[in-house]
Every structure is written in structure tokens, then in C-alpha cells.
Amino acid sequence: MFGCLVAGRLVQAAPQQVAEDKFVFDLPDYENINHVVVFMLGTIPFPDGMGGSVYFCYPDQNGMAVWQLLGFVTNEKPSAIFKISGLKSGKGSQHPFGAMNLPQTPTVAQIGISVELLENLAQQTPVASAAVSSVDSFTEFTQKMLDNFYNFASSFAVTQAQMTPNPSEAFIPANVVLKW
Amino acid sequence: MFGCLVAGRLVQAAPQQVAEDKFVFDLPDYENINHVVVFMLGTIPFPDGMGGSVYFCYPDQNGMAVWQLLGFVTNEKPSAIFKISGLKSGKGSQHPFGAMNLPQTPTVAQIGISVELLENLAQQTPVASAAVSSVDSFTEFTQKMLDNFYNFASSFAVTQAQMTPNPSEAFIPANVVLKW
Numbered sequence: 001m002f003g004c005l006v007a008g009r010l011v012q013a014a015p016q017q018v019a020e021d022k023f024v025f026d027l028p029d030y031e032n033i034n035h036v037v038v039f040m041l042g043t044i045p046f047p048d049g050m051g052g053s054v055y056f057c058y059p060d061q062n063g064m065a066v067w068q069l070l071g072f073v074t075n076e077k078p079s080a081i082f083k084i085s086g087l088k089s090g091k092g093s094q095h096p097f098g099a100m101n102l103p104q105t106p107t108v109a110q111i112g113i114s115v116e117l118l119e120n121l122a123q124q125t126p127v128a129s130a131a132v133s134s135v136d137s138f139t140e141f142t143q144k145m146l147d148n149f150y151n152f153a154s155s156f157a158v159t160q161a162q163m164t165p166n167p168s169e170a171f172i173p174a175n176v177v178l179k180w
Numbered sequence: 181m182f183g184c185l186v187a188g189r190l191v192q193a194a195p196q197q198v199a200e201d202k203f204v205f206d207l208p209d210y211e212n213i214n215h216v217v218v219f220m221l222g223t224i225p226f227p228d229g230m231g232g233s234v235y236f237c238y239p240d241q242n243g244m245a246v247w248q249l250l251g252f253v254t255n256e257k258p259s260a261i262f263k264i265s266g267l268k269s270g271k272g273s274q275h276p277f278g279a280m281n282l283p284q285t286p287t288v289a290q291i292g293i294s295v296e297l298l299e300n301l302a303q304q305t306p307v308a309s310a311a312v313s314s315v316d317s318f319t320e321f322t323q324k325m326l327d328n329f330y331n332f333a334s335s336f337a338v339t340q341a342q343m344t345p346n347p348s349e350a351f352i353p354a355n356v357v358l359k360w
Contacts, residue, residue, distance in 0.1 A: 003191065007261045007312070010222045011183065035261055035312065037217050042190045081187045081215055081261060132187070132215060132312075 001044045002052070002073075004111050005037040013041060021115040022097065030058060030084070030109035035132065038070075038111060039079035046075050051121050055095055055112040056084050056130070059104035067095035067112070070130040072121050081132040084109075093127070181224045182232070182253075184291050185217040193221060201295040202277065210238060210264070210289035215312065218250075218291060219259035226255050231298050235275055236264050236310070238289035245284050247275035247292070250310040252301050261312040264289075273307070 003013045004025040015023035027033060038054050046052065051074035057067045068091075070082040096114045184205040185191045195203035207213060218234050226232065231254035237247045248271075250262040276294045 005185075005217060005219055005259055007217075008257050008259060010258050011219050037185060037187075037261070039185055039191050077188050078190050079185055079188055081217070 001041060002113055003037075003039050003041050005039075006033050007035040007037070015113070018097075023113045024057075024097075025111040027109040027111060029107055031107065033109075034085040035081055035083055036070075036111060037079065037081050038073055038113065040073055040075075042078070046115065049118055050115055051075070051118050052113045052115050053096075053121055053124060054080065054082070055097065055114070056082070056087060056109065057095075057097070057112055058087075058109040059106060063104050063106070065097075065104050065110075066092040067097060068130070069093050069095065069124055069126045070111075071126045073113070074118065074121075082130045083132050084130065086129045087127060181221060182293055183217075183219050183221050185219070186213050187215040187217070195293070198277075198292075203293045204237075204277075205291040207289040207291060209287055211287065213289075214265040215261055215263055216250075216291060217259065217261050218253055218293065220253060220255075222258070226295065229298055230295055231255070231301050232293045232295050233276075233301055233304060234260065234262070235277065235292040235294070236262070236267060236289065237275075237277070237292055238267075239284040239286060243284050243286070245277075245290075246272040247277060248310070249273050249275070249304055249306045250291075251306045253293070254298065254301075262310045263312050264310065266309045267307060 002015055002023055002025075003011055004015065005011045006027060012025050015025045018024050027036070036056075040046075051072055053072055054070045055067050056070050057065050060066050068087055070084070071080050073080055095112070096116070097112050182195055182203055182205075183191055183193045184195065186207060192205050195205045198204050207216070216236075220226075231252055233252055234250045235247050236250050237245050240246050248267055250264070251260050253260055275292070276296070277292050
């Protein structure tokens with residue numbers, strides 16, 4: 001029903017089914033993974049009114065499983081790309097794999113997919129840093145950040161006439177900031 | 181041999197084989213596509229010493245096909261994620277699909293995969309904006325950019341004692357830049 005692809009590696013199309021409604025892919029050497037693609041194979045759709053929540057699970061320093069909600073796949077949006085390289089310092093979230101007791105190996109993480117009611121999915125909030133769509137506007141974001149910076153820095157700008165005497169304080173000409 | 185997945189849509193695993201060594205996936209409604217995943221299905225590897233160059237093809241304003249090299253898949257790196265949402269204003273590049281005369285429809289783009297010698301692939305340069313790996317180190321990139329900016333701006337820093345008289349020039353206290 002599901003496939004999983006780590007960017008740069010071979011696709012996996014045979015998850016371990018750990019419960020009737022729960023599927024798990026192993027991600028060996030997960031420290032070297034940036035992006036993971038989770039998708040429906042197109043063979044079996046979700047039952048009406050249901051979809052899948054997608055979790056990333058990795059072992060913390062004590063070997064305990066930490067679960068983080070990455071996002072969702074549904075019949076209407078049957079695939080998604082997630083960025084997991086920034087998640088390792090994040091906190092765990094509530095998850096439906098509690099009783100699974102998946103064996104944790106230091107270098108192996110998991111992708112878990114839980115089939116649930118769509119109305120339940122709508123109440124869950126994925127970790128923001130997993131959304132690849134957030135990097136779509138990379139250039140715009142950078143430009144906006146720089147604009148913000150110039151506006152911020154300019155609000156502190158003074159001319160020499162306005163300066164209070166303090167010969168040791170360093171100043172940067174405002175046009176240097178603007179040109180940069 | 182190949183699969184293709186548009187983020188958010190169903191996977192495609194049956195490309196059109198337009199020549200013995202060339203495969204094409206259609207991408208309907210390509211204006212609404214951000215990321216495309218191209219991967220080997222894992223059933224048939226490339227012959228020894230060969231790999232695939234991956235092209236994005238879209239119709240320009242006159243309905244002519246514009247081809248851009250996105251990157252490569254090989255037996256060692258059998259999948260890749262490409263960002264195509266920023267490519268529509270780019271120039272076309274040399275490509276091996278010249279004689280194909282793929283029919284162009286205004287809203288349909290293509291992913292083309294050409295099986296070639298690895299030594300030929302090594303001489304080709306993909307369009308930089310297609311590489312999703314370039315956003316992997318987003319935070320690090322931003323931090324580095326800001327560090328560079330502070331170093332750059334600081335090189336212009338002066339104290340009041342060093343200023344040449346020019347009461348109208350605006351200055352920004354250096355600690356404002358550093359704190360930001």
C-alpha cells in the first residue's frame with residue numbers, strides 16, 4: 001500500500017506491518033538522510049474517510065524511541081516529501097505507536113504510517129521543520145530577511161551630529177548595509 | 181526500470197520509452213509542481229559503466245520544447261529529488277532528445293531520462309537551482325551569510341574619533357548588527 005524513498009537510495013515498497021493499521025519502514029544510517037519521500041503505491045486506496053499520519057522515529061541518547069509527526073498522506077494527496085535532517089534535536093510528540101516497542105538500534109530510524117480517521121488527522125500538527133514546501137520560497141525568504149535587517153538596522157542609524165560623544169563605539173556607515 | 185513522483189501526486193512507474201535508451205514521463209499541470217522525485221525501481225540496474233541523465237522539458241511561449249538538465253541517477257545513487265518550480269524562466273541546455281519531437285501541450289511538461297556512459301554524465305552540468313541538496317543546510321547557510329555580513333560590515337566600522345566630518349551620512353552602531 002505504501003512506498004518510502006530516501007533521497008539517493010533505492011525505493012522501499014514493503015513496509016513491516018506492525019498492526020492492522022500501522023506500517024513501519026526502517027531507515028538505516030539515518031544520520032546521513034536529508035529527505036524522505038512517503039507515497040501510496042496506487043494499488044490500494046485508503047478506506048473512505050481515512051488517511052495516514054506519517055511519523056519519524058529515532059533513538060535518543062538512551063536508546064528510547066522518539067516519535068515526531070511529519071505530516072500526512074491521503075487519497076487526495078498520496079505522496080509527500082519530508083526533511084528529516086533537522087529533526088534530531090526536536091522533542092517527541094504524541095503518537096499512536098506507543099505499545100509497539102519497536103527495537104531501537106543506534107543508527108536505524110523508522111518511518112511509521114498510522115491509518116486513521118481524517119478528522120483525527122486534522123487535529124494533529126506536524127513539526128514545522130519537516131515541511132519541504134517551506135523551502136520553496138528560499139530566495140524570497142532570504143531577500144525578505146535582508147530587507148527586515150536593513151529596516152531594523154536603519155532604525156538605529158544616527159548622523160555624526162546626533163551622536164553622543166563616545167569615541168570607542170564602532171559605527172558602520174548605513175550605505176554599506178544597504179549595498180550589501 | 182524508472183519511477184517518477186511529483187510531490188503530492190500518485191507515483192508513476194511506467195514511462196514512455198521513446199528510444200532504446202530514452203524514457204519520458206508526462207507531468208500534467210506542471211505549473212503547479214514544486215518537486216519531482218526520479219528513482220530506479222530496483223528491478224533492472226544500469227549496465228556497467230552507465231547511468232541516467234535526468235532532464236526537465238517544458239513548452240516555451242511558442243510551444244517549443246525547452247530542455248534543462250536536472251541531474252543524474254546511477255546504480256550508486258538510484259534516486260534524486262529535483263526542484264522544478266524555479267526553472268521556467270531558465271534557458272534550455274544541450275540535450276539528447278533532439279530528434280524526438282515530443283508533442284508539446286501547454287500545460288504538460290516532461291521528465292526525460294537518457295541512459296548514457298558515466299564518463300559522459302561527468303561532463304554535464306545540471307542547472308544549479310534544481311538541486312534540492314542545496315537547501316539541506318538552510319540554517320547553516322543563513323548563519324554563514326550573516327557571519328559574512330558582519331565581517332563585511334565590520335570592515336567598514338569606524339569610531340567617532342576616526343570619522344571625517346560629514347554630518348549628513350548615516351551610521352549604524354556596530355553592536356546593532358552583531359546583536360541581530
